[in-house]
Amino acid sequence: MSRREPVTLTNMCMIKNKDKILVLDRNDPVWPGLTFPGGHVEEHESFHDSVIREVEEETGLTIKNPKLAGVKQFYDQENHRYLVFFYIATKFEGQVQESNEGKLTWMTKDELLNSKLAYNFDHDLPVYFDETISEHMLDGKRDELF
Incomplete structure (x- = not known):
């Protein structure tokens, strides 16, 4: 049994400015709706560097000291693991x-x-807003927070 498996590595960052959060209204036909900026980790790139790069590409902002808040994992159409590292930057x-x-918009948490959030993004938000939760696992049989 191999201990290796194909994995896609990605990130997403909640950028906070006092009581406002920067939200991205994605125009991606596969996953439209409100979410946070982020994207793929490049080969030989640290997770930390990748979230800084992705945020700058999508928002024009250079984030400082992003903190890892948690992770989401699920399996894609090819049954390969897909990891999303969730960061918070203030x-x-x-x-x-x-x-x-x-489109980018500053919103309060209540707003x-x-x-209208991107599909299943409401299930990710507890990882950002509840310090006792650090993982969202989605595998077709379950949708759990840990």
């Missing part, structure tokens, strides 16, 4: 600049929770 430089990923 310090950043620059001006918000939209990319082709979608976010009462908006």
